[in-house]
Amino acid sequence: MILPPPADSLLYSPLRLNGLTVPNRVWLPAMVTWLSNDAGEVTEDVRRRYVRYAKGGAGMIVLEAMGIRDVASGPLLRIGHDRYLPALTDLAAQVHDAGEVRVIPQIIDFLKIARRDPARALARLEGRYPGCSTWTEDELRARLTAREWRDYASGYRQQVEDLGGDEIAALPGLFAAAARRARLAGFDGVELHFAHAYTMASFLSRTNRRTDGYGGSLENRARLALEVIAAVRREVGADFTVGCRFLGSEDVEGGSDVEDAAWFGVRFAEAGLDFLSVSRGGRFEDAKRPPVGEAAYPYTGHSGLMCMPTKGYGEGYNLHLPTAIRAAVRAAGFTTPVVGAGRINTYEVAEGALQSGACDLVGMARGLLADPDWPRKVRDGLPFHACKYTNVCEALDRKHLPVRCQLWMKRPDGGMHPPETW
Template sequence: MSYEKLFTPVTMRGITAPNRVHRTSMVSGLATEDGFVTDELIKRYEREAKGGTGTIVVEAAVVLASASPYNLRISDDRFLPGITDLVKKMREANPDVKIGVQIMQHLKLSKTGWRQKVEDFKKEDLPKIVENHVEGVKRVIKAGFDFVEIHMAHAYALSSFLSLANKRTDEYGGKQLANRMRLPIEVYQAVRKEVGENFPVGIRINGEDFCIPGSTVLQSSQIAKKFAELGADYISVSAGSRFEDAPVPEKDHPYDPMSGYSGHRMSPEFWMPDGTHVHLSEAIKKTVNEAGYTTPVIIAGKIRDPKHAEEILASGKADMIGLCRALLADPDWTVKAKEGRDKEIVKCAACNWCLEADARYEQVKCSRYPEGYTSAPDPWLPNMARPAQFPAE
């Protein structure tokens, strides 16, 4: 089958990706404990670059100068040589792929069960959050990335300002959406000023928080429209992974935003339907387009089959297809689809074995890899893979 929509190039502020397959950010656990690039991390992204994906967003790079075990960091010039080498090796593996990095500031956690909330920030602390992102994006440019993505989804700082769960009583919170958007807009505008008008800046937001209290697609559609107005080069739609419905952790364990219902909704499991979040991108895209903007909207969430991806694009429910677990399971997903080798795709089982490893601060691998592999073998075919933990259908 020919996937015409999927393999149509897409241009964003001067860069052109060869197709509309977009690798969304996913923690690998392959950085060192203090956030430096390793050979295994480079190997993972070289392998994914070879697979023909149009755009790859390297895992979230933390802009906050504090402990964040095994997360890639971009908070200091010490991290720059490794990140620069990562981009170089990916580009050597595939000169056509467009390489971005997600920058984010997390909310602090402790094993006592304490977790930082947006209400904990003093007003005089907020300019520092803006500064953290600006300093991070300076290194993004020096490292040679093609674009940057500001993380405004899930349980991190900016998403928590955007969420209805934000209970601040000043002009940075409360029931008024304009107040909750204030800090994320300040970050976006400062980043845009730093990178200039010729460097693409995308954002990732929650289409729905899937918790009480939390934002719904009604708010996220307006958020997307505002960032389209401000000139964001794409809007990547995710969902869930909030602290508000996470169960109380065991003693000496921090809160895990992946542990509640909203966490399961972020990465839909095998019992959930494929394309679980497509209704969110459809509503957001409709709002953005009706306002007169053509900003690409990216959707992710259990899209495992090229035919399904093509149908989403052909029906106008999204402009690009975000794949994460599907590309962890088979980084050659894109090239196999392009060459009509759909039956050779090693299909993600949506077992979330990878995410459970992340929650334990372990290396994130696919349950279908052979024993001892931290990246997919090359070549990689279904008859080489471990059996799926759950039915693939």
């Protein structure tokens, strides 16, 4: 494919998402930074990180996943109470002041998860299996139920089948209240996190075995997501940009594939979402057993690798997923823009993806972490710092340590943030 120069490209052309115009198609997908604090607040480091991205010239910044509940969740940002509004408002304003960029938070709900604690797990199982503390691992694996074995071996993890009807009924309101705060804080829209290992993705998953109308068939698995979308839309109004991030494929045994995802994409477009951001994998089902004292991390298995493909995988490795979803959405008569992501770091692949109709916006997470100035530099024909896809950033994420890039983290200035001149 012969590509136009950046000045005449699709990549550097604007796109409308409902009432919002994104100045170019370079999209920073959400990337947890762990730069918040235990109160889930916007810290100076959080502010610096996103203002730095804004200066680089991306069209859209999706702020890292923020919890919709006001519950302790380590240094993960929260949007679950009105007291977060002043600092979020300030963050939105500072990002807007730093560039022409648009900025929206990704809002998330997650199921409960505990650190691996075999002694405690066995103490709990003693009532049902007297003497089990003396069993070997082979005996435990053979005699416990699959769920008991998993909770023993990897740590307790709540799943969608455990939720009561009242807990499900609360979710649309929680998402809607968080979306209302996003609007009040001056963000340009909101992204509903329906991807990876978290609550909403687990409802959409083919592994969801609920029998009460919220699991099993495609219609039932989509029910809660559609209720969430409707509640959010009622709360924020027709003109506020609302989209979701969801999985083009789960990449675990028995999980949803791209056909399911295309079906969901059409339903979400029909429900009035303004963009569909496609991710891949990142599920708990194939996660490795964590060390004792640590919680399972959903990016340690094959599905995690597909979410953040490393250097052994080709550029634009996951583009077949947005391609198929976008084609289904277009065939159903919707023009909803689709975001693709996964190992995209060159102008050729980014512009090629837009020209070929794989997607309408190009997600670049690790590439922009490596060099937030990529959009400006590529537009001006300047060299940039290319991501090496070694997943040093992901290893930091796994330990809930401040996420940085190996290309700049060892610099003499401390490397907590990308250098201002880079």
